[in-house]
Amino acid sequence: MTALTDIKALHAAIARSVLGQDAVIRQVLIGLLANGHVLLESLPGLAKTRTVKALARHLDARMSRIQFTPDLLPSDITGAEVLQQTGGQNQIRFQPGPLFGNLILADEINRAPAKVQAALLEAMEERQITVAGTSHALPELFMVIATQNPIEQEGTYPLPEAQMDRFLLKVLLDYPAPDSESQVLKMLREEENVPTGASAGDGFALPQDTLFQARREIAAIQVAPAIDRYLVDLLDATRHPERYDSDLARWLQLGSSPRGGIALDRCARAEAWLQGEDFVTPEHVRAVLAPVLRHRLQLSYDAVADGVDAEAVLERLLTKVAIAA
Numbered sequence: 172m173t174a175l176t177d178i179k180a181l182h183a184a185i186a187r188s189v190l191g192q193d194a195v196i197r198q199v200l201i202g203l204l205a206n207g208h209v210l211l212e213s214l215p216g217l218a219k220t221r222t223v224k225a226l227a228r229h230l231d232a233r234m235s236r237i238q239f240t241p242d243l244l245p246s247d248i249t250g251a252e253v254l255q256q257t258g259g260q261n262q263i264r265f266q267p268g269p270l271f272g273n274l275i276l277a278d279e280i281n282r283a284p285a286k287v288q289a290a291l292l293e294a295m296e297e298r299q300i301t302v303a304g305t306s307h308a309l310p311e312l313f314m315v316i317a318t319q320n321p322i323e324q325e326g327t328y329p330l331p332e333a334q335m336d337r338f339l340l341k342v343l344l345d346y347p348a349p350d351s352e353s354q355v356l357k358m359l360r361e362e363e364n365v366p367t368g369a370s371a372g373d374g375f376a377l378p379q380d381t382l383f384q385a386r387r388e389i390a391a392i393q394v395a396p397a398i399d400r401y402l403v404d405l406l407d408a409t410r411h412p413e414r415y416d417s418d419l420a421r422w423l424q425l426g427s428s429p430r431g432g433i434a435l436d437r438c439a440r441a442e443a444w445l446q447g448e449d450f451v452t453p454e455h456v457r458a459v460l461a462p463v464l465r466h467r468l469q470l471s472y473d474a475v476a477d478g479v480d481a482e483a484v485l486e487r488l489l490t491k492v493a494i495a496a
Contacts, residue, residue, distance in 0.1 A: 174385040175447065177377055178204070181229055184375045188225040189218050190358060191351025197445070198342045198462050199226060199316070204385055204444070205437040207339025208295050208315040210280075210466065217344045219318040223276045231376045232312055235272030239283035241326075245290035249300045250307075265302060270294050273310050273379075277317035281327045288334050291315065295337040312379050332469075339434045340459075341466035385444070392440040393450040400495035401453055402439075405460065406432045408492050409468060415491040422477070422484050425469035435463045453494045461485050 178200065185196050195211075199222065202209040211219040227234035237248050250268030254261055269275070270291075280288060294300055298309045317338070322329050335341075347355065409426030412419035438459040443451045465481040474484070 174381050174388060175444065177381045178385055178445070180375060181226075181377045184229040185222070185225045188228075188358075189222045190354045191347035192218060192222065192344065195222060195342055195344055198340055198459075199223075201438050201441045201445070201459065202316075202340045203314060203382070204389055204441040205339060205434075206314075206386060207434065207437065208317070208337060210335075210338040210341045211316065211318045211344060212321065212341060213344035215320060217346065219344060220276065220278060223274070223316045223318070226316075227274050227276075229375050229377060230274065230382075231378050232273035234274040234276060235269035236276040236278060237269050238278050239280050239287065241283060243283045243287045245287055248287065249290055249294070249302060252303050265305070265307060267307070268300075270300060271307075271309060273312045273314070275313070275315045277315055279319060280317040281319040281322065281330055284328060285331055288328075288330055292334060292337065295334075312382065335466050336428055336430055338466060339438065340462040342462055343465075389437075389440050389444045392443050392448075394436065394440065395450065397495040398439075398451050398453070398456065399436075401456060401492070402432055402435055404492050404495065405435070405456070405464075405488065408488050409464065416487065419484065419487060419491065422471055422474035422479050423468060424471040427464055427467040431464055431467045435459065438463050457489060460489065 182193075182196055182200055186193055189196060199209055199211075203226075211222065213219055224234075237243075246268070248268050248270050250266050250271065252263050253266045255264050256262075277291070294309060294313075295315055298313055300307045300309065319330070320327055346352075406427050406429075408415045408419065409423060409431075412423045412426075435456065439451045439455045442455040442458050443449070446455070448455070461482060464485060468481050468484060470479070470481065470484065474480075
């Protein structure tokens with residue numbers, strides 16, 4: 172079996188537990204393949220946490236769950252130095268926190284204050300934690316999947332821009348279709364009949380070596396100079412929208428950072444690999460543009476007044492930026 176076949180089997184295994192959310196599962200897997208972090212946003216009860224748990228169940232990795240609350244402290248997630256007695260002598264040793272896992276579920280991340288959210292910055296970008304002047308490396312497989320409710324919900328805080336930019340993708344979940352929701356009810360009734368302690372899954376678990384092999388294959392995907400030019404032009408249009416369209420100029424207050432371009436390149440290559448291609452096309456770039464850039468744009472008051480969101484801005488962007496020849 173090839174790495175692509177195994178990844179498709181992972182997608183199918185997750186889809187059996189999370190019904191009607193194939194697009195969401197695919198985007199989460201793109202984040203995993205591109206070695207990035209993913210932010211899941213939706214109203215409560217739309218299977219954000221269930222999606223992460225299903226991924227962890229079918230991936231040979233250790234999952235840590237952190238429930239973000241207003242009274243959470245940075246040391247509660249990073250770990251801290253503690254006094255231990257060994258051989259009759261007192262020693263100060265570092266006690267790792269829950270961040271030292273492979274798959275980190277940061278549940279309801281926007282219900283904790285900014286100082287706790289900021290504690291994730293070094294871990295997400297540099298894959299290490301620094302405590303008392305000493306750096307501690309995180310595992311080779313390290314992925315933060317955070318869930319959040321919209322900021323209009325009670326008890327939520329907006330995430331700092333610096334942290335939002337460190338998420339490779341922001342994935343939005345919507346209500347399932349009626350047929351899918353009927354299947355959800357049937358599936359949950361069947362799960363209720365499973366004895367306590369027994370597994371309701373199919374036993375499939377993707378080895379980490381297979382994931383690393385997939386990442387090596389994605390790194391070898393070819394990207395033509397014209398595609399690079401297209402990527403740069405899309406980013407430039409978010410920063411200098413007046414060069415492309417008057418409405419974009421009114422709607423966009425701040426464009427994407429260079430990290431957004433890096434993310435767009437990595438995700439486009441992962442999308443091409445999932446489709447069995449060995450080179451990136453403009454269609455691959457377009458397929459991942461919204462989840463990569465929707466959280467990296469700051470809209471103006473004019474956009475709010477016009478009822479325009481990031482999705483509409485990005486759709487307009489695609490019609491105004493020409494594909495480089």
